[in-house]
Amino acid sequence: MTTLLPGYFISFEGIDGAGKSTHIDSFAKLLKERHPDRDVVMTREPGGTQLGEQLRALLLDAPMNIETEALLMFAARREHIAQVIEPALMSGKIVISDRFTDASFAYQGGGRGLSLERLNDLECWVQGRPDGSLLQPNLTFLFDLPGSVAEARRSRVRAPDKFEKMDLDFFEKVRQEYLRRAKADPRRFYLVDATRTTDVIWNDLESLEIKL
Numbered sequence: 688m689t690t691l692l693p694g695y696f697i698s699f700e701g702i703d704g705a706g707k708s709t710h711i712d713s714f715a716k717l718l719k720e721r722h723p724d725r726d727v728v729m730t731r732e733p734g735g736t737q738l739g740e741q742l743r744a745l746l747l748d749a750p751m752n753i754e755t756e757a758l759l760m761f762a763a764r765r766e767h768i769a770q771v772i773e774p775a776l777m778s779g780k781i782v783i784s785d786r787f788t789d790a791s792f793a794y795q796g797g798g799r800g801l802s803l804e805r806l807n808d809l810e811c812w813v814q815g816r817p818d819g820s821l822l823q824p825n826l827t828f829l830f831d832l833p834g835s836v837a838e839a840r841r842s843r844v845r846a847p848d849k850f851e852k853m854d855l856d857f858f859e860k861v862r863q864e865y866l867r868r869a870k871a872d873p874r875r876f877y878l879v880d881a882t883r884t885t886d887v888i889w890n891d892l893e894s895l896e897i898k899l
């Protein structure tokens with residue numbers, strides 16, 4: 688059961704180089720124009736709080752055991768939910784997060800091979816609410832494209848962090864886990880074909896009717 692709170696929670700997901708970050712700010716601006724009475728909170732994972740940003744610096748740089756990595760991702764998420772996401776949703780705000788739990792299933796589960804059962808347990812622990820429901824995004828945009836296309840795009844843009852240094856096989860596994868999750872929950876996911884040009888993708892996002 689998914690929690691129903693007065694606010695609306697949107698996450699953006701995809702493998703590194705899929706282009707999600709290009710569209711997040713424009714999408715937030717669009718929602719503010721369409722819903723001037725609602726506050727829009729922009730945030731990201733790992734991160735979103737002071738502690739979370741410190742954990743992000745470690746997670747994106749320091750080599751560590753796979754389980755440690757997953758635990759730190761979820762520790763940062765717990766803090767993020769408690770300090771930022773839940774209070775904002777309780778007061779009716781729109782929260783837009785650059786990544787959330789689907790990234791843990793895709794990267795730590797699909798990519799690194801950590802058991803999905805373990806990740807489910809962590810999800811229940813960290814996102815579970817007193818009424819037994821799970822805090823989940825209302826809507827998740829999944830920017831999807833082949834790992835090879837994303838790799839070519841990444842190499843043009845910036846110096847790679849720990850995850851971005853992983854090979855094509857890793858990113859293909861991450862992609863497949865994202866797609867598997869999208870297929871399992873089609874009501875929450877909106878699949879974006881990220882091989883298209885930025886303009887075409889934007890037209891797609893702009894034409895979407897979201898019932899807040």
Ligand code: TYD
Nearest residue numbers: 703708732733760786787790791794795850
């Ligand atoms: P990303 O969101 O792509 O930020 P930037 O655009 O600044 O590179 O980077 C975060 C990285 O963290 C990304 O490679 C995916 C990874 N990640 C996980 O492995 N698990 C998670 O649960 C989350 C939230 C992110």
